[in-house]
Amino acid sequence: MSQRVIFLLVMVLALLPVAISQVSATFYYNGTVILYFNKPEWILIPSNWTLATSQGVVEKGQYVYPINTSEIEFHVKTKGVIQISQPNISSVSVLLPLNSKITYMSPTPISLNEEGQYVNITFSGGNVTVLYYVMDQNPFLNPYIYTTGVSSGVTAYLAYLLWRRRPSPQITPPNELDDRDMKILDAIRAGADNLNKISELSLLPRTTVYRRVKKLVTLGLVEEIRERGKVKYVIKGGAK
Template sequence: MLKTLLIIIFIMIFMLTFNVNSSTLILYYNGTVISHVVDQKCESLVGNNISDLVVYGSKYNISNNKIYFYNITNITIKYETHFQPGVVDVKEPYVMNITVIIPDNFTLNYVDPSPSSFQVVGKNYYIQFNSSNITLLYSSIISTKSKENSLSLFYILIFIIITVNILFGYLIYKERKVIRIKKNQDISTEIESGTEVELPEDPHLNDRDIMVLEAIKKGNITLSDIVKYTKLPKTTTYRRIKKLISLGYIKEVKKDGRIFYIIDDKK
């Protein structure tokens, strides 16, 4: 009952607002259509999937998306339709006053023909034409901004993920570096104190083992001499020496508080 009353009130306002001596058509972007037909026997229905059709002033029948009237004086039509998103397309058989209403948070992308009037009433655009055919394309500003905001959030999220990964990788690198430095310091301490370094048993000699062994054979019998000859790091040289001792290639000799390394003739 309330819905019917509201429709009647809207139609009365509509008829008072527009010139009732000519046919008029009002379309709201969401699909509500109200038309006042004067001295015409038919009218094309706008859009697709017509529903809730109400006709005041005449009996009618519908054929090929057109509505035909038995009475051709003053007829008012109200119905709901579906437009293609962002498109209002009207094709009527005669010239009439057409008004398209869209919210002011939409932007117009294309209008044909040029409107006879353009007004802002409240939060709506009232675009008026005096024509039989009109095409109007529009898009939502809010929708565009939402997409831009979503895209910005996506880039921010990607930036955060990359930053976290970089920081995490840097922390791992720093931790490994500290462990490596501490390990080298421990080995250096063992070298200075003469403490034996436990090495894994590997009977095969690698290139560094051979370099150290050749240096000793050529008369470099102190750790510093071997380091200078091979140009290997001190800790690496010391490990090679301990391995060669454990495998019996060389032996350690202490004399006058110094340590010398010589070839073990037993090997």
């Protein structure tokens, strides 16, 4: 056997695990996460995920491994924020109610389809962030009537832009905000315009600041401004 043939065989064998070790995730808006394995693979699980599958799974610290199952289910508390950062997940499908409004989504999805009472937004890779809230249903404002069968990223993104034009709910009155929200608003008023500064001034963890700032942006109390690749936050419209 020639050296060239041996080299090609080695390359094929090296690439084979990459081709078949595909792990995909389905993340429901209610906090249910299901991982699907084409081949057993160790997966690092975030600390806020709770393992729901009790059989056929090996746990080792924050890692899990399927031994006689192709699916593993988890539960995670979510309030309008769906986030996954897993380099060994090949694709993520986020299922939201049709009467949802997305306020932020990254990266651009590869597909967006209506499935029963849900919209299925699919992303390539395992680094996904979706911020949303559920609003009153109005079938005449449902963009999926016009986008069923979307398959390209460009069309999906256009559908997403159309979705964002749906009517926004009324801003939550200040008396419905809690102490942490008020601390963050006070910090922004004092000049803290990024997550690190807001965290330092409010004395709140950065992860908490991230979630609360996105909530305040969704409620229309804070404005997110992007300039030259940087993000800063300011009080919107003189909110008190």
